[in-house]
Amino acid sequence: MALKLFKVYKNNKTLVRTAVDATNYMTLYMKIVSEISKKQMRVIRILGRLLTNKTHNEKGIISNTQIKASGTFIHYSIGILFLYIYHLLWKNRITKPNLTGGLTLGFANGLIGIAAWYLYMNKHPHPPKIDRKSYLINLVIAHIIYGTVAAFEYNRRLHLSEGKSAYNSHAGLQFLS
Secondary structure, X not given: OHHHHHHHHHHOHHHHHHHHHHHHHHHHHHHHHHHHHOOOOOHHHHHHHHHHOOOOOOOOOOOHHHHHHHHHHHHHHHHHHHHHHHHHHHHOOOOOOOHHHHHHHHHHHHHHHHHHHHHHHHHOOOXXXXXXXXXXXXXXXXXXXXXXXXXXXXXXXXXXXXXXXXXXHHXXXXXXX
8 A cells, every 4th residue: 555655655746745845835724714713724733533422521532643643644645635636637638737726726616615515514413612803814816826836836846847047037027827
């Protein structure tokens, strides 16, 4: 299994790295919002608690490490899946890996994300006690950040893989077009 995962990574390094970067920025945004608002908005913790069914700080056999590990694994796996979908859209010229394309895909991705979160939390036997409206609104913004970073990094890495300088003045202009 690990060998298969390594092979997939080796053949798709650029996509995986781009997905991880975009997911990092999205996650950082939600962490900052959580700190500023003093509300629980940390996607990895919320997702990990939902997945392990430990949503109310009760003691049990599931540790915080397991909660964070499961939340992190699923969150980044979904980030990689969405970047692969973006890649297919960009490769088939359905949209471009530029600012407009990144904002549009991020917004659409955000709508899909809030629908999935809303349904999951409503069906969960012990949903987390969070301000759902604020969480879901910020989740859309986080996905817009994801889409924008994904498009920028994808565009940048595309130039690098073609042997062009990442600091080529045309690369930045191409992202903004």
